[in-house]
Amino acid sequence: METASHRALSRLAQTDLTLLILDIHGHIIACHHGHLLFGEQQTRELLGKHYTSIYPAPDSANVLDLALKADLSGEQARFESWMLGKHNRRIRLEISVHVLKKHDEHAHGYAMILRDMHLNRLTHDRLRESERRLRLFMQGAPEHAICMLDPHGSVIDWNLGMRRITGFSAEGIVGHPFSAFFPEAALSTQLLRSAASGSHIKAECELMHASGLRFPAEVEMQPVHEGDGSLIGFAVLIHDCTQQKLMEHRLQEARSQLVHAQKIEAIGRLTGGITHDFNNALQGIISSLELGSLSLDQGGIVQARHHMMASLHTAMHAGRLTQRLLSLLRRHNSPSHLISVSKVLQSMRELLGRTLGDDITLDVSHSDELPLLVCDSDQLESALVNLAVNSRDAMGGHGHMRITCRPCTQDDSDVRVAFGPAHSTYIEIAVADDGPGMSEDVLQRAFEPFFTTKPEGYGTGLGLSMVYDFVAQYNGAVDIRSSPGAGTCVLLYLPCDSAASTETMPLKNASPAPDLHGFHILVAEDNETIRHSIATRLRQLGNEVVEAASGHEALSLLAGGASWDLLLSDIDLPAIDGHELCCQARKQLPELRVILMTGYADSEWLEDNALGDATEALIKPFDMGDLLTKAQSLLQPAD
Template identity: 30%
Template sequence: MPKSKRRILKAPKRGSSRKPSLELAQLFRVVARTATDAIITIDERSIILFVNEAAQEVFGYSVSEMMDQEITMLMPDYLRQAHQAAIGRCVQTGKKQHSRTALKLTGLHRSGREILLEVSLGEHVHKGSRIFTGIVRDITDRDRVDRELRQAKDRYAKMIQASPDAISLRSLPERRYIEVNESFTRLTGYTAEEVMGKTPSDVNLFVETEWHRNTLEKLQRDGEIREQEFRFRPKGGEIRFATLSAVRVMLDGQPCMLSITRDITERKRTEAALSHLASIVESSDDAIVGKTLDGKIASWNLGAETVYGYTASEVVGRPLTILVPAEYQDEIPEILERIKREERIQHYETVRVRKDGHKINVSVTISPIKDASGKVVGASAIARDITARKRTQEALQQSELHFRSLVHDAPYGIYRATLDGRLLQVNPALVKMLGYDSEAELLRRNDERNIYCDPQVRERLVKEFWPKKDFQGVEAAWRRKDGQIITVKMTGHAVLEKDNSLAHFEVFAEDITDRRSLEKQLLQSQKMEAVGRLAGGIAHDFNNLLGVILGHSDILDQHMGANDRLRKSVEATRHAAQQAAALTAQLLGFSRKQVIEPKVMDLNASVLEIEKMLHRLIGEDIELVIRLDRNLGYLKADAGQLSQVLMNLAINSRDAMPSGGKLVIETAHVELDDTYARQHLGARSGPFVMLAVSDTGIGMDAETLSHIFEPFFTTKETGKGTGLGLSMVYGIVKQSNGYIMAYSEPGRGTTFKIYFPSTEESLPVQQREMEIVGGTETILVVEDEPALRELTCTLLEDSGYIVLESSGVDDAIRTAKDMQRQIDLLLTDVVMPRMDGRELASQLAALRPNLKVLYMSGYTDDVIAHRGVLAQGTLLVQKPFTRNKLLQKVREALDFQAVSSLN
């Protein structure tokens, strides 16, 4: 430091008037040397002019190191500029700096460590210069201790406030609240302001005031109380339970009570619940058993005594295996391992054994038991005897399996549906009936929208059925998946909920489509049969009359000259009789009473034979298409009848195509299966020769189609059709053991399909036609119709034959007995009163073994033929017959039987 700067600290010259100043300076040095606080003096430039030894302890520098240095060396860098600014302001303003209150400033120790300083400042002027002196005290440690005390107080305050227990401080003996924490306010419902300065009695906190008084006396006597249970009443709440622990303390010389209150309401409730649960466990009918992890029985309730038959004293401490049959012993280790893994086993069904040795079925729920630390120390098992229930279940399952089997295998459709038509359950028969692929697919449908053809039918059914709760035999039309309509007959009943509301319907459905179809076909067949019998009866009598007309026409024609003016009348009479005969032949064909001679035929050849005729028949505006199966095979039928079938069907098609069209005739070999045969009355399975005739005509509706085979039914105008064409086709097909079906829709044409049984027989060899000649043999004529009998005898006599005439069977038998001459041929009617022609021939054959027989009839009634087919070796001339036909058949009979007798 410059000498000028230090001069102010030197003593005054001897003899000077400043002796007191020297004494003061000496005093200052003594004070500064002995002071425990650092004393530092600086000038206006912040140069240290004086520093005592105590400063060495504060800042770590020696006195010599600090002298003549700037005071900023003892400050952190960030304070130096502020210090210089403050000194500058003091110098400029001339304002004195005196600090009666110590300042807290940060200093810098020689080690670089910042220290907290408490500084008191003063100044004086010396020779015009301002001198600043500061007393500096290091308060770093004191500040740290104060801070730690404050932190400790804050921490303890927070701990008290954060405590879950209610903590309060009350004065003694006044018992007034001095301090409470937040848990106290939560527990009691009172705020701190509401209880401060008040006693518990002031807020009516304790339920038992006597208990409170006794507790305070104990505190005063013993200085503390521990875990005292009591009841208290929170603000506006229900009474709760708590424990009180307290100590007596002295605060500022005043005795006080520091108490901790803990709410145990939930614990008390839990204890009550546990006590209640214990009573339930003890009185439970279920066996409740405690067990250790090594499989020992630890507890045993009364229910266990009932279930297992042991008393608690008999089993507690014994291994659990005494309850387990030998074949179930392996369960126990596994169960114990699962318990150790803290698993809970629920409703485990097994078998246990009673004390008496009987095995029982039990349902067991096992739960792990843990100690306070959460460690598994055992298990509790609740077992219920389900032996009776298992037997019931097994019986029920057997019953259910039986029922399910019945439902699953039932041939009838069975389903459950809600009121709005939602299907709940269906069986396989219903799935098959409706043509679906699976039950799941059908269950996605709604019976009202997807099954019933007319939803209103179901709606009406539900309305009528719901009040009665069941129905039987109700028929409805259903729609299959493929769109096909079927008829079903249903029986159902309602299943109700407990409140009598509808749960669902259970319905049994039978597909009666085939039955209804067969019934319709049967009714049609019966009707056709009845009409056929009527037609056959008419034809029989009519043929007799026509035979007389034709025979006498032939006689007249034979005796007339070539130019006789009556010849035309005779021809007209014969023509009319022949047309009438054709009409009766159609009637007999329909009734299947016409006698035929079926032969093995090639259907393809028959079609080709009449192809030209068909072209002329249908006209040029109709295209004829013929498709023949080369591998057709043969059938057995009457050739003439087969030609009639083809022509009648062609005519029917022609009339259905007035504006032209296409007529297709097809043949094919087909195999009809059992399913087709079951669905079509009159059809049977096997190989068939099929003839199909199709047209592109106007077609027919279902009503018209149902009548087409009835005699005299026609859709043509009056006088343009007899109505016998298709009925004759029907009769011929049936008589040939065939089957005919018609398919038609309005505007889409018609197809007839005829199925003739296929035969393995070969085609017959063609025979040469016999020459018509008479003879001299004796013929016994038996006919109950006088006119026809007389005519027949005349025709035979005119041809050289000797004729014996009989009006009936009795007359014929007498003649055969009485006549001495040989009778060569019996010519007899088939249908006669009292005895038919076959019986007559049998009786006469006994009298005359070599008698030949020729039957004549237009209506055999299966006497000499089966379904119109003559028995083998039987000859017949059909009424009405002409002279030539009669003579041809008589000659054939005489010659054929003569050859047979020779062989």
């Protein structure tokens, strides 16, 4: 069996020490790594000589006895001496002697280990210098947070950069576990475990500041190993991402402002056409009402009804125009939802008809059945406005524009762009014109922000860039096909929602008049004409209706002790708005049903801030049928 001394000598023999094997009388019988202290010739000459020939020492005869005595007590004989090495260099040695034993525990020789203390001191000094330089580097890089961890994850070194971003000094943190900086200690454990497996780890997370606040950071962790592969700790580099996140937020804000500026530009281009359309609508309303009044004076009830319905139809058309404009003007982006592309195209046809001018023919066509898209309908409308106005300007106000829509896949021969792997079916929306087309140079730069071929003051160069960003946001693709003299076609490819069924276009059947009577209703509206017309229609159905011109008046009536069934209020009331009126009314009458009306395009706000199942939203302009349907759904819910 190998003794502990043999195992120790085996390990020592693998180092840069010089090892002499002596027989029981002290003669050298083997020399390992002798070239470290002696020349090769001198090393060979040592064999067979007594160990005392290596160096002069007055007490040398006692070395072996000292080794035997030390072995009995379980220790080593260790002392220092001088000798002449190779090149006659005087060397200070550290000498240790181990007793070699047989199985019967009797000594049969000795192992003498010689260490050049000068070399050892140089190595030690170099290590200290290396450590000093490392510390200077760590402390001299205050912009970089660096720390060292032991194998168990406790902090053993901490530089000024770590103090700067965490607020903790080295004195207060060295010796503490690194997990103390994580709001969730499990993440620290996971990082250490992954790094210990030999991986370089990088993760974004939140860390704790000395003030108790959290801050975003990027943590890099690298395992540190000894020469034999054993883990001795971890090197950690931390980057404070606060400024980066702030810049990303500011960039997003700037992007939002650019989107809004682009929408304002689109509105400016649309103003002329919309004004023309809206004035036409007002003229149609006025003319129809005048004709209806004359027909009544002459006893023509049928003719009067015809003119009244024409006036109603024209008024609803004008209302849709204003809603489109308000939708484009909204500063925020509405959340993504399932949209019907065909419905968007139909509504945009109304908006673009007059904008393009009488000298531009607009054709809109699409497949009968189209899959639904998951995207922001306002952004899609804005993109179509930009493409249509660009085509109009390119054609100089004269020409033919086509907007087509169809489903497609990557395998279609006409598709020239690459789709992502996440979706198999896409909707292709193509906007084509017969304008002058683009040169190859212009085509290559078409999507660059602020690039435009229009004269100064006639465009920002953001239109196509915003269209590209919108499509990319939903993992789609854009293609432009154009050449000089052959017109331009811009194709948008948007992925379909695989879980949504193909859209259908149900017919809107005429609904019977609602059975709505016997209820106590309060109408709060500061516009007298609107308030009186609503109240009159509700009274005609057999309801008791009270009118209020302000929020304060409505609250006074609600507090009068009567039993109220429904509050129908405009949001934009003087002093107390409709939302606040609803909240205060519910404190007195928790079961009160409420319909909130508004003339602004803020239906999303109403939906996001709904006050429960007992509240409905109604966007002006609306017809009485919509109002009565919502009132009936609140007052007479289906079983």
